Amino acid sequence: MGIVWISKVTLLVTVIGLISFNVSAASLTECAYIEDVQNRLACYDELAGRVKKKMAEAEQPKVTTREREVIRQQAATQAIGPAPKVDDFTITEIRRNRLKRVTYVASDGRRFQDHSQGRFEFETGDRVELRPGFLSSKLLVRGDGLQIKVKEIE
Numbered sequence: 001m002g003i004v005w006i007s008k009v010t011l012l013v014t015v016i017g018l019i020s021f022n023v024s025a026a027s028l029t030e031c032a033y034i035e036d037v038q039n040r041l042a043c044y045d046e047l048a049g050r051v052k053k054k055m056a057e058a059e060q061p062k063v064t065t066r067e068r069e070v071i072r073q074q075a076a077t078q079a080i081g082p083a084p085k086v087d088d089f090t091i092t093e094i095r096r097n098r099l100k101r102v103t104y105v106a107s108d109g110r111r112f113q114d115h116s117q118g119r120f121e122f123e124t125g126d127r128v129e130l131r132p133g134f135l136s137s138k139l140l141v142r143g144d145g146l147q148i149k150v151k152e153i154e
Helices: 002-023 028-032 037-048 050-059 065-080
Strands: 087-096 102-106 111-114 127-132 138-142 147-153
Touching: 028 037
Parallel strands: none
Antiparallel strands: 087 102, 087 127, 102 111, 111 147, 127 138, 138 147
8 A cells, every 4th residue: 555655645746846847846856756757857947047038148149259258357456456557677696506597687686587588688787577468477578578487486
């Protein structure tokens, strides 16, 4: 008698689930009891509101990558504040160690070790700007556009 009772309850829940699917899915449990795969998936989608969300996205005007980047920059400026002023200085000394690694000494006393893979170097007396690079790296940029990836040494 217990198995018959459980199967009747399962059948009742399935019927209620199918009826409520046509009206509106109320819970995940009702969607889970739907036997047909397509109807069950549609129930889950309706429950999650994905259909409505996709329809709303389709009606929105398309935004270009450039416009999206401008929006992100504006949001970042509001959240973080304006970008700091450019840090510029003159290279007063260039040091090379035994491994031929180059260290630039700035006019304010800071030291920067060359981490670039290029063959170009700055010269003593060059006026450079310290700019942020990709993934929190730092770049020294000369007026003619030459830029070298560096790490600040403390």
